[in-house]
Amino acid sequence: MRTDTMSTRAQRYGAQVNNGTTRFNLWAPDAHEVVVKIRDLDDFSMQSQGDGWFCVHAPCGAGAEYCFLIDGKHQVPDPAAHAQVEDVHGYSQVVDHNSYNWRCTEWKGSPWHRTIIYELHVGLLGGFKNVEKCLPILASLGVTAIELMPLHQFPGTRNWGYDGALLFAPANVYGSPDDLKSLIDTAHELGLMVFVDVVYNHFGPDGNYLSLYASPFFRSDEQTAWGSAIDFRRTEVRDFFCENALMWVLDYRVDGLRFDAVHAISEKNFLVEMAGRLRSSVTEGRHIHLMLENEENNALLLEKGFDAQWNDDIHNVLHHLLTDEDQGYYGDFCENPTQKLATSLKEGFIYQGQNTRHGKPRGESSGHLPPTSFIFFLQNHDQVGNRAFGERLPLLANRDALKAATAAMLLSPMIPLLFMGEEWGSEQPFFYFTDHHDELAVAVREGRRNEFADFAHFVDKEIRDRIPDPNAEATFTDCILDYECTRQPLQMEWNDFYRQLLALRHLEIIPRLPGTRAENAVVLAEGAVSATWHLGDGNQLRMDINLSSSSVKNESAEQHGKIIFRHRVDDQNERQRVLPPYSILVSV
Structure with missing residues (x-):
């Protein structure tokens, strides 16, 4: 019988511990010579295995710190490191996933229709251990799953996570791999599922060295907003990302993944392959759930292994109805918005092949899909954090109108998603934040401000210059939530409102959803x-x-x-x- 452990599946990438030794693997098709440098131990020349692969077994175990030396001149971290000692530029660390003693060994997850998601940023809560302390509060609220914004190792000490460079390594500023496993263990003990947001459409601009020794990882004929597109036509590339997804599901025992911006992945058959490999990897009876963010509204993917998609359409039309905002992508939802809301409540997607304001068709027919194929939210990291000043809905909408929309979200048959702090009507901003330096810091700051140049309110550069600098530490600290503030009268009112609605969902909606x-x-x-x-x-x-x-x-x-x-x-x-x-x- 299959067991969910690292040792029971074939892996090509990364460092793998076995009986006191470690096998180091690297795909470096542009390299002639590769050496693994192990701190406090000898250097070991890696042997060519053909097809660009290099491998060596070394006498070290978990905790060993290492890096790769490419052709005697490029010292780089392991692109599949399962932990980093410091930053994305430093030494990697060997991890033995089999050494953690799981407490909640019988957990199988929950059916998808029971899902009520709470999205949170681990860094803003102070790391894995502090998130673990918050779990009883979230369980008592009535949510059934937490969704962690991307955990991949990023440059610096703070980041949204969507600039990840080393996708296998949980950010060390959040804690150790075992700290993350303890968080997941505790969540399962409380009956909470854990989802992780993963970014497979691009790498961050700082700390990704693949182009130095594995240029075939990228396409020269296709560009994205982040540079050369990842070449998902290659088996080695597909395996890299599939092994990463399997790590989260098998080694960390997460209950599902949210795939960021898959519209930037041109090979949709790769996504179908990914879903198949994940579902075939788990033991019988175990639930795993796969979610998409997809601007293209490819409904077909929701019939080929994916449970649901973040439904931007229903958010966007409701946001327009609540705030009257009509700039940017809200321009696609301000004509006949009430009919658009009706369409979304009935069929999920609003855009099912119609032209957007740019004159391009968007979406596929979705009315045949069950309502649980759509994730319904009023706030999330994107919709709040991608505003210039990070305003949450309580600052933008009539309170009673917002309460009516919240009830629609929590009592509809779609899968609801809450964003951290929403449940007490938080008015605290959620900004876009990073920790870049030098020219990259300037480019990110100016790029962020220029994103809003076409908005009427920000045509004046002096006004745009007031947009918070993503790299300023205060931009991050201003977003840190204080869960103690729920004791204030207005916050208690909102919190009671959410608790009432979630209790009703558990009692009246969830049992009837299948x-x-x-x-x-x-x-x-x-x-x-x-x-x-x-x-x-x-x-x-x-x-x-x-x-x-x-x-x-x-x-x-x-x-x-x-x-x-x-x-x-x-x-x-x-x-x-x-x-x-x-x-x-x-x-x-």
Whole structure:
């Protein structure tokens, strides 16, 4: 029977411990000679294995610090290092994943329909050990999964994680590999799943040395926003990323992965291969869940091994309805926004082949997919952090309208996602932050500010210059959340609101989700929609929501079942079939 351990699968990349020795592997097709330098030990010449591979067995074990010397002139870390001693430029460290003694050995995960995601940044909570301390709070809130923003080793001491250079090594400023495993162990003991956000579409601009000795890793004929595209046509490249994903699932026992910006990966068949390899790697009965971020709305991927996609469409139209913002990508959602909201509630994607404001078709038909194929959020790291001043929704939207939208998110059949601090109505900014230096720091700062040059508010360069410098330490520290602030009255009100809704989801929605399908969604008036779903147990879920500032008559409403939640709707409104401003009524 297959067991989820490092020793039971074939691996080509990285350093692998076996009975007191370590096998070092490196794919370096441009190199003539490769030496592994082991600190406090001899240097060892690696033998060519053909097809660009170099290998050597050395008399060292876990904890050994090493690097590679390429052709006598380039000293580089292991691109598949499972830990780094210092930064992305320094020595790598040998890790024995089999040495950790797991406590929660019977954990199999949870079915996808039970998922309620809480996205968080490990660095802002103070590292793996501090995140572990927060887990009981999150479990008691009612979430069932935490999603960790990328953990890959990055340059400096702070980063969003999307500038990762060494994808196998958890950032050492967060803690050790065993600290991460303890966090995951504790989460499982509390009944929480753990997802990790992985970035396979590009490497960060600092600390990636692959082009020095493995130029075939990249394509010369295709460029992305981050430089030359990764060449997923090559078996060696596919294996690199598949082995990384397998490491998270098997060695760290995470319950799933979120794949960042897969629209930047042109070889979609690689993604299908990845999903197949991951699902075939785990023991029978173990749940793993695979999520996508994909601007192209490729619905077909959701039928080929992936559970769900972050649904930017429903976020974007709701954000427009809540704030009236219409610049940038919100421009694609400000025409007939109420109809667009109805489409998303019924079919998932809004763009299913229609042209965007740039005149290009986007998306594929998605109405045949179950509602659980779509992850519904009002805030996340992108949608808050990619704002110039990192404002959260409580600063931008009417409070009652935001509460109605929040109820729609938490009581719809889609999979809800919360962003750290959202559950107490945090108004604290979440900025984009990095720790680059010299010319790269200047380029990142100016590039960040110039991203907003086409926005009316930021045409004036003096205003753009007020956008926080991503590299300033204060930009990071200003984002650090204080979970103790939930004791303040307004924060307690929001927290109680989320707890109530999550309890209702567990009681009334989750048990009925398997087999659920959308029935209809109709526009009642500008800003108001009525949506219905046929639940798996035969009942109907109905949601009537009004995000406008005017009362709306709902003549076609025929109350059935029981009302499970109402916001700003009293008995008289119900009898008169009226939805007041900023209200929602949910029944089963």
